[in-house]
Amino acid sequence: MDPPIPFEEALNRLISGAKTLSVQSHPAMNSTGRYSAESVAAKLNHPPFDNSQVDGYALAFNGEILEFNLVGKVFAGKSLSGRLKPGKAARIFTGAPIPHGADAVVMQEFATLENEVVRIGSIPKSGDFIRRLGEDFKVGDEILAEGTRVGPTQLGLLSLAGITSLLIRRQPQITILVTGSEIVRPGEMPKEGQLPDAVGPMLLNLLIQMNLSSDVHYIHDDEQDLRLQLNGMVKNDLVIISGGASVGEKDLVRQMLLDLGFTSIFWGVAMRPGMPTGVYQHNTGAIAISLAGNPVSAFVGFSMFIKPLIKFWAGLSPRIPFERAICGSDLTKQPGYAQFYRAKRNVDGEVFPFQFQGSHRMKDLANANCLLYFPRESAEIKAGQQVEVLAIN
Numbered sequence: 001m002d003p004p005i006p007f008e009e010a011l012n013r014l015i016s017g018a019k020t021l022s023v024q025s026h027p028a029m030n031s032t033g034r035y036s037a038e039s040v041a042a043k044l045n046h047p048p049f050d051n052s053q054v055d056g057y058a059l060a061f062n063g064e065i066l067e068f069n070l071v072g073k074v075f076a077g078k079s080l081s082g083r084l085k086p087g088k089a090a091r092i093f094t095g096a097p098i099p100h101g102a103d104a105v106v107m108q109e110f111a112t113l114e115n116e117v118v119r120i121g122s123i124p125k126s127g128d129f130i131r132r133l134g135e136d137f138k139v140g141d142e143i144l145a146e147g148t149r150v151g152p153t154q155l156g157l158l159s160l161a162g163i164t165s166l167l168i169r170r171q172p173q174i175t176i177l178v179t180g181s182e183i184v185r186p187g188e189m190p191k192e193g194q195l196p197d198a199v200g201p202m203l204l205n206l207l208i209q210m211n212l213s214s215d216v217h218y219i220h221d222d223e224q225d226l227r228l229q230l231n232g233m234v235k236n237d238l239v240i241i242s243g244g245a246s247v248g249e250k251d252l253v254r255q256m257l258l259d260l261g262f263t264s265i266f267w268g269v270a271m272r273p274g275m276p277t278g279v280y281q282h283n284t285g286a287i288a289i290s291l292a293g294n295p296v297s298a299f300v301g302f303s304m305f306i307k308p309l310i311k312f313w314a315g316l317s318p319r320i321p322f323e324r325a326i327c328g329s330d331l332t333k334q335p336g337y338a339q340f341y342r343a344k345r346n347v348d349g350e351v352f353p354f355q356f357q358g359s360h361r362m363k364d365l366a367n368a369n370c371l372l373y374f375p376r377e378s379a380e381i382k383a384g385q386q387v388e389v390l391a392i393n
Contacts, residue, residue, distance in 0.1 A: 137161065144158070203240055236286055240288075241288060273300050372387055
């Protein structure tokens, strides 16, 4: 293994060498979970016309007179022909166009109707309960910034603004390769010396949470089979490899990647868990990230490298979103490597690491709500000290 480098340097090497993904036009209404690759300007005004905020009466003022002759009704989707003259009123419903000449709308609760005469207690302010044309946004206004994740509310906004297509970044093609003769697929009964795979399902669903798809391939520690699998994956943008990342006799991944034309970006990160993490790049632009086979190591490697890379491809900042918290217990370690502790943060902002931190202990990872970051050169954290955490789960 190469001399381990700080994870910040490792992430910088990964991102600085990654190629950006192409931009494509996509139907706006099918863009949920995608990221806009452009600043989007409205093609329509909203509201598209002056309309009523309430059910009530549209009034054309006539000095201080509090009685108005009713001359018609206006429903949503319809309009009143002609102009409302002073001293006249029109029954109006929410969303209906404001008649020309109307000064305000009075809520029906504050008006009486008798013999086609509308009576009110006081003259409302001009413009009361009228939604003005373009008061939300006008044609040409920016409604979506570049890099915005499109969700249900953004889709509603795009529809109102008349946007039918959206420039988005192409989704990366990703495949997951789980190595190890001891690994059996989920649902299969392990034999002696075997265990069910935890890493493949975990990585797959971490990608699904990011609105990405992938497939999971399984391979034993066989050099020829590994070569065939990897050789067929160089057309992907990203190959995530679990296991075979270290220096054991059956750890074949690194040499196989080099033999297939990948260049090593780094191999070995000064962090625990996940020290054997390696990143390789092919001349096609494909990136292979080799993770340790232990599930906690793989999770930390995904959080520190794969998720930031995917965010970079989406046009977002690859910065890891650490948050501030207060450490609830004393911690010590040897300087020289960063440590990521599975931990629980409470509602008061105190964070408590789990007692055992072995990289095979999946239960604590499933029960954690954050990773506590213990910096590389630090040897001690005292209870009550401010720390950085990464929210998970």
